Amino acid sequence: MTTTFTSATTGGPADAPRPTAPGTSARTSSRAAAPKHRRRLPRTPLNPRPSVPLTLVAGLVLVYTLLPLAWLLINATKDQKGLLDSFGLWFADDVNLWDNITRTLTYDDGVFVRWLLNTLLYVAAGAGGATILAVLGGYALAKYQFPGRRAIFAVVIGAVAVPGTALAVPTFLMFSGMGLTNTPWAVIIPSLISPFGLYLMWVFAAEAVPTELLEAARIDGSGELRTFFTIAMPLLAPGTVTVLLFSMVATWNNYFLPLIMIKDPDWYPLTLGLNAWNAQAQTAGGEAVFDLIITGSLLTIVPIVAVFLLLQRFWQSGLAAGSVKE
Numbered sequence: 001m002t003t004t005f006t007s008a009t010t011g012g013p014a015d016a017p018r019p020t021a022p023g024t025s026a027r028t029s030s031r032a033a034a035p036k037h038r039r040r041l042p043r044t045p046l047n048p049r050p051s052v053p054l055t056l057v058a059g060l061v062l063v064y065t066l067l068p069l070a071w072l073l074i075n076a077t078k079d080q081k082g083l084l085d086s087f088g089l090w091f092a093d094d095v096n097l098w099d100n101i102t103r104t105l106t107y108d109d110g111v112f113v114r115w116l117l118n119t120l121l122y123v124a125a126g127a128g129g130a131t132i133l134a135v136l137g138g139y140a141l142a143k144y145q146f147p148g149r150r151a152i153f154a155v156v157i158g159a160v161a162v163p164g165t166a167l168a169v170p171t172f173l174m175f176s177g178m179g180l181t182n183t184p185w186a187v188i189i190p191s192l193i194s195p196f197g198l199y200l201m202w203v204f205a206a207e208a209v210p211t212e213l214l215e216a217a218r219i220d221g222s223g224e225l226r227t228f229f230t231i232a233m234p235l236l237a238p239g240t241v242t243v244l245l246f247s248m249v250a251t252w253n254n255y256f257l258p259l260i261m262i263k264d265p266d267w268y269p270l271t272l273g274l275n276a277w278n279a280q281a282q283t284a285g286g287e288a289v290f291d292l293i294i295t296g297s298l299l300t301i302v303p304i305v306a307v308f309l310l311l312q313r314f315w316q317s318g319l320a321a322g323s324v325k326e
Contacts, residue, residue: 069301076100076298080291100295107292112299114266115273119252121184122269126191127247134194134243138201139232143214156202159195165256172260186261187269191251197243204239205232241314245307252304270300 074091075083079100082092104112141152175186209232217227233240255271262268265276274296281288 072298076295083290100291104292104295112296115268115270118267119269122187123248123251125188127251129192130194130247131244134197134201135240137198139205141202142205156195156199160199168256168260181261182263187258194247200243201239208235237314241311
């Protein structure tokens with residue numbers, strides 16, 4: 001039996017003839033060596049066709065989001081004179097960012113630092129407590145059957161629909177009757193109630209924590225607390241972080257509640273403190289410190305951005321995928 005050889009396209013010594021199996025022709029060999037063209041995947045909801053209008057809308061939303069941040073960052077580098085004499089979206093001749101930060105932290109005996117510590121207290125106690133209560137309540141409502149569960153669901157949904165400003169005056173009257181106004185408790189206690197966080201954890205726990213896993217743990221002799229902390233809590237981590245971030249942002253940016261509850265400047269959060277600096281220029285003999293207001297606003301958003309970036313890795317889904325055989 002004779003072995004035949006087929007040669008590829010002439011390209012030099014590297015293109016040596018390769019032996020073909022007996023009975024195969026040169027045409028078959030060259031066809032097998034030809035590269036296969038990749039077939040284009042069909043357009044589906046998971047592989048949509050690019051939309052030019054949607055891309056333009058997304059670009060406009062991006063500009064709308066980043067433009068105020070760019071303005072804040074640029075103007076935080078200017079002094080009082082540079083704010084008035086230069087274009088708002090471009091830098092002045094001198095960059096005074098570090099000097100502005102130093103003056104902001106030391107102005108009026110460092111009151112900005114006091115306001116920052118107050119805000120951290122309100123966030124840690126209020127937002128942290130609201131997250132803990134939302135996780136416990138949402139898990140209990142999702143995984144336990146008890147009388148009145150439907151009524152609680154209706155109350156929670158109704159509480160989500162009520163705006164917080166509508167409850168501000170009744171809350172003030174109630175806290176005033178208890179003598180808690182002008183104290184940190186007047187801001188912390190209302191911040192502990194988060195109907196949206198409770199509803200979010202309720203829905204998330206119902207889907208993220210399989211009931212079969214809980215029943216298997218109980219059969220193995222695990223108690224309810226141990227089951228919650230060892231099995232449910234890791235699965236609830238994405239929802240917990242979501243509720244925590246929502247609560248932190250709401251408490252950090254809260255303005256109206258401290259406005260009606262707090263009269264002592266020593267207990268002001270950052271929102272009221274910066275507003276007091278802004279109103280200072282409108283009073284007789286008041287000093288205009290607009291450069292410090294802008295720099296303080298920049299320093300105010302830095303912790304929130306940092307916390308979001310640090311907690312973003314916990315936003316994972318599908319932790320329980322494959323844990324239960326359907």
